[in-house]
Amino acid sequence: MIFSEENWFRKAIRFIDFAKIRANYGTTGNDQIGDYNYMDLYQPGYEDLPYQGVRSTGVSRIPNPYLQWEVTRKLSMGFDFSLLKNRITGGISYALNRSGNQLVNYNLPSTTGAANVLKNFPGLVQNTQWEFTLGSINLGKGAWKWSSNLNLTIPKSKLVRFDNLEESSYARDLVIGMPINIVRVYGFAGLNKETGLYQFYDKNGAVVDFPNRNVDNVGIIKLDPAFSGGLQNTISFKNFSFDFFLYFKKGMLNDLAITGGRRPPGNFGNMLTTVLDRWRKPGDDAGMMKLANESQTAYTYLYAFLSDKAYTNTFFVRLKNVNLAYSIPASIVSRAGITSARIFAQAQNLKVWSNYHGLDPENPGLPDNLPLRTTIVFGLQVSF
Amino acid sequence: MKRVLWILLPVFIIVHGSCSKLVEVAPPVTKLTKDKVYATDIAAISVVASIYSGMSDYFLDFAGNIGTLNLYASLYTDELSYFKDPLINSNVVAFYTNKLTSTTFGSEYWAVAYGQIFNCNAALDGISNAQSLTPSVKKQLLGELKFLRAFFYYHIVNLYGDAPWVTTTDYSVNSQVARTPAIDVLRNIRNDLREARELLSDQFLDGTLLKPAIKNRYRVSTHAAAALLAKVCLMTGDWTEAETAAGDLIANTALFKLDTLNGCFLTNTPEAIWQLQTVRSYTPLEDANRFIMPAEGPSNSYPFFISSMLLNSFETGDQRKAKWIDTVRADNKLYYFPFKYKSKEASADPKEALTIFRLADIFLCRAEARMQQDKLQDAIDDINQVRHRAGLIDLTSMGKAALKDAILKERQVEMFTEFGARFYDMKRLGKIDDLMPAICQAKGITWDPDKALFPLSAIDIDRNKNLIQNKGY
Numbered sequence: 001m002i003f004s005e006e007n008w009f010r011k012a013i014r015f016i017d018f019a020k021i022r023a024n025y026g027t028t029g030n031d032q033i034g035d036y037n038y039m040d041l042y043q044p045g046y047e048d049l050p051y052q053g054v055r056s057t058g059v060s061r062i063p064n065p066y067l068q069w070e071v072t073r074k075l076s077m078g079f080d081f082s083l084l085k086n087r088i089t090g091g092i093s094y095a096l097n098r099s100g101n102q103l104v105n106y107n108l109p110s111t112t113g114a115a116n117v118l119k120n121f122p123g124l125v126q127n128t129q130w131e132f133t134l135g136s137i138n139l140g141k142g143a144w145k146w147s148s149n150l151n152l153t154i155p156k157s158k159l160v161r162f163d164n165l166e167e168s169s170y171a172r173d174l175v176i177g178m179p180i181n182i183v184r185v186y187g188f189a190g191l192n193k194e195t196g197l198y199q200f201y202d203k204n205g206a207v208v209d210f211p212n213r214n215v216d217n218v219g220i221i222k223l224d225p226a227f228s229g230g231l232q233n234t235i236s237f238k239n240f241s242f243d244f245f246l247y248f249k250k251g252m253l254n255d256l257a258i259t260g261g262r263r264p265p266g267n268f269g270n271m272l273t274t275v276l277d278r279w280r281k282p283g284d285d286a287g288m289m290k291l292a293n294e295s296q297t298a299y300t301y302l303y304a305f306l307s308d309k310a311y312t313n314t315f316f317v318r319l320k321n322v323n324l325a326y327s328i329p330a331s332i333v334s335r336a337g338i339t340s341a342r343i344f345a346q347a348q349n350l351k352v353w354s355n356y357h358g359l360d361p362e363n364p365g366l367p368d369n370l371p372l373r374t375t376i377v378f379g380l381q382v383s384f
Numbered sequence: 385m386k387r388v389l390w391i392l393l394p395v396f397i398i399v400h401g402s403c404s405k406l407v408e409v410a411p412p413v414t415k416l417t418k419d420k421v422y423a424t425d426i427a428a429i430s431v432v433a434s435i436y437s438g439m440s441d442y443f444l445d446f447a448g449n450i451g452t453l454n455l456y457a458s459l460y461t462d463e464l465s466y467f468k469d470p471l472i473n474s475n476v477v478a479f480y481t482n483k484l485t486s487t488t489f490g491s492e493y494w495a496v497a498y499g500q501i502f503n504c505n506a507a508l509d510g511i512s513n514a515q516s517l518t519p520s521v522k523k524q525l526l527g528e529l530k531f532l533r534a535f536f537y538y539h540i541v542n543l544y545g546d547a548p549w550v551t552t553t554d555y556s557v558n559s560q561v562a563r564t565p566a567i568d569v570l571r572n573i574r575n576d577l578r579e580a581r582e583l584l585s586d587q588f589l590d591g592t593l594l595k596p597a598i599k600n601r602y603r604v605s606t607h608a609a610a611a612l613l614a615k616v617c618l619m620t621g622d623w624t625e626a627e628t629a630a631g632d633l634i635a636n637t638a639l640f641k642l643d644t645l646n647g648c649f650l651t652n653t654p655e656a657i658w659q660l661q662t663v664r665s666y667t668p669l670e671d672a673n674r675f676i677m678p679a680e681g682p683s684n685s686y687p688f689f690i691s692s693m694l695l696n697s698f699e700t701g702d703q704r705k706a707k708w709i710d711t712v713r714a715d716n717k718l719y720y721f722p723f724k725y726k727s728k729e730a731s732a733d734p735k736e737a738l739t740i741f742r743l744a745d746i747f748l749c750r751a752e753a754r755m756q757q758d759k760l761q762d763a764i765d766d767i768n769q770v771r772h773r774a775g776l777i778d779l780t781s782m783g784k785a786a787l788k789d790a791i792l793k794e795r796q797v798e799m800f801t802e803f804g805a806r807f808y809d810m811k812r813l814g815k816i817d818d819l820m821p822a823i824c825q826a827k828g829i830t831w832d833p834d835k836a837l838f839p840l841s842a843i844d845i846d847r848n849k850n851l852i853q854n855k856g857y
Binding site (some may be wrong): 036039040041042043044045047048049050051052053054055056057058059060062064107108109110111112113114117166167169171172173213214298299302 | 412414415416417418421426427429430431433434436437438440441485486487488494495498499501502503505506548550553555558559560561590591597600602603661662663664665666732841842843844845846847848849851
């Protein structure tokens with residue numbers, strides 16, 4: 001409803017140019033799955049020498065005759081406005097999606113003969129999202145022009161219901177009431193100054209060298225971002241124009257550079273500089289465990305990978321785009337028979353400010369995951 | 385109004401009439417549906433062919449396929465050692481040092497075998513309900529599938545102990561199954577093998593299942609079922625049945641006899657009870673490919689050699705040491721490597737075939753069954769059959785305990801690098817905790833009795849709360 005169009009509103013509040021509230025509700029499905037998954041299908045093999053001359057036929061995947069459509073119910077509400085002769089515009093929106101029966105590759109133990117089967121997910125997942133946008137024209141008249149746009153997104157997900165979770169193959173992956181995207185971790189208890197190896201907390205809080213697998217991993221890390229957003233600024237002065245876009249995000253990220261890299265430190269291959277701060281002799285208070293043969297350190301290292309030490313609550317700001325352009329005045333170029341000419345420079349991924357230890361918080365995980373590429377383009381655009 | 389209805393009526397009929405055709409989607413043209421797969425002999429045979437090819441198509445780099453036991457189970461015990469190259473695959477080190485874990489190596493055989501058991505169960509279900517197959521073909525296929533399923537369970541029980549007994553293809557059942565005690569699984573497969581012996585042909589059939597194969601023993605026959613039955617009965621303590629099953633094979637001299645040491649791994653050797661056909665024309669058999677060391681000596685690619693423990697177990701004059709083991713001298717050191725399979729030539733019609741069951745093994749199985757029944761002299765006679773072929777003198781009479789050791793030792797030098805025989809023998813004869821401590825000491829590690837079984841995968845344990853991990857992992 002656009003209530004700024006109502007007569008009573010126009011008379012009462014003059015500085016608001018436009019105001020609207022909206023709400024939607026609907027139901028959708030999903031057909032983004034492969035065809036024929038409910039059927040018992042076989043496909044020919046590709047052996048070089050068929051067995052006794054008979055080309056093989058194998059089961060193509062575990063069939064699931066019980067497939068149904070997945071259903072998502074969506075509710076969204078919003079408020080949009082503009083004021084001060086459209087110099088400030090903005091909006092707030094809220095969306096609530098509840099999905100059930102999603103078609104997922106349901107994990108199976110190997111006694112079934114396969115790693116997963118396409119199945120209706122026996123649970124209900126709720127996703128909510130707040131979105132805020134604000135745009136302003138800071139300078140609008142004269143030679144200088146400057147406008148900004150800010151947006152902010154706060155997503156949340158929650159597992160509302162899951163039938164028989166404890167009996168299912170998701171018993172160790174999901175918790176009712178928690179987001180879908182979680183990981184269970186062991187508590188990291190620092191370095192043992194005597195042995196040079198990492199220590200952990202067991203489920204009762206006691207410090208141990210090796211936690212009990214799948215018993216002591218009582219910590220939960222939520223992997224969904226807390227919020228993300230962007231800020232766009234466009235500035236122009238006569239024929240010059242300059243704009244840049246900042247992207248920011250906060251959330252827990254897997255940060256294996258802290259624990260020492262792809263494999264236990266001491267192996268062949270490149271090392272991170274973090275190994276310089278390693279344990280060397282009893283009594284050392286170091287950040288990284290000792291360098292040793294993999295057979296001595298593999299377990300400790302594995303648990304460090306699976307502990308809360310391997311995650312960083314990251315906040316980063318990325319200078320994602322910068323554009324600078326100059327339009328050569330028509331009075332100059334027209335003498336050469338040119339309609340318009342423009343010189344520009346564009347850059348992407350110029351800089352990231354963050355507390356993340358790996359190379360790039362947008363490609364997290366292993367420390368040698370490559371960062372997003374920085375590209376810089378210079379150009380001249382001419383039209384005749 | 386009436387006119388409108390008359391116009392609408394044909395529209396309604398057209399829409400309504402085409403509805404069922406639109407909704408019912410035809411099956412994909414690139415794949416076969418279950419009803420077609422089990423409708424003809426050739427299609428049903430091709431489903432079982434996929435199980436044979438799966439067994440035959442493997443590389444020794446990764447554990448999992450039964451054929452890779454020739455390497456990994458031999459490293460695990462006292463048969464093989466490896467060249468300490470820093471770039472050696474970490475799974476080789478893990479098996480050699482008994483350092484298997486639920487998250488690294490050791491659970492591979494479980495997953496691969498249950499994958500094949502699913503294939504067996506799917507085909508058993510399809511073929512037993514099939515109406516249009518030739519009766520003799522149907523009977524043979526059912527026998528092969530019961531045998532093959534038993535074969536995979538035999539290895540699962542030997543490697544992992546208690547195992548879920550899975551006989552359906554329903555994932556909702558199979559994902560919740562608990563482990564059945566090993567002895568019950570063995571009894572189940574013993575019963576399946578008894579049935580399979582009745583169902584299977586006493587000839588070595590070809591790919592049509594209607595006539596005998598020309599010069600190959602690539603298909604399971606009633607004889608393969610007898611061989612596996614003898615081995616299973618040695619584990620369940622059914623000594624007389626083990627003796628009879630083995631005896632049936634030994635008595636069938638028209639089909640089976642001990643070949644020469646150089647002949648007994650060739651295709652169509654009269655010693656073979658069941659061999660696998662290669663499905664790759666571009667590589668030699670994996671055993672020849674990876675065990676035969678080049679003249680330059682061991683390297684990261686050819687790191688495996690016979691351990692001194694196995695070498696020292698051969699008696700003086702044992703021809704098996706001369707014929708089944710070859711050497712390379714490198715850096716003034718003599719390296720001995722397994723040489724049962726001798727051809728490094730890739731071929732579409734190879735001279736050798738991976739031999740799963742052979743008569744010498746069966747002689748030693750019958751010796752064991754007879755020893756367990758205190759028929760000591762009969763047992764010694766069986767062992768001597770195998771010793772003659774190796775150029776050794778007869779064993780003379782001895783007590784039961786000494787004979788048990790003699791059987792274990794004869795099997796060690798006869799059956800090395802063959803499908804984990806040594807590992808299984810030590811366990812079946814109750815000797816593993818007597819022998820492994822010294823073996824491990826020689827390897828520079830310590831034996832842990834829990835290591836007699838491999839670990840299950842942590843992922844499987846996570847996904848099925850009824851599944852209990854083996855002790856010590």
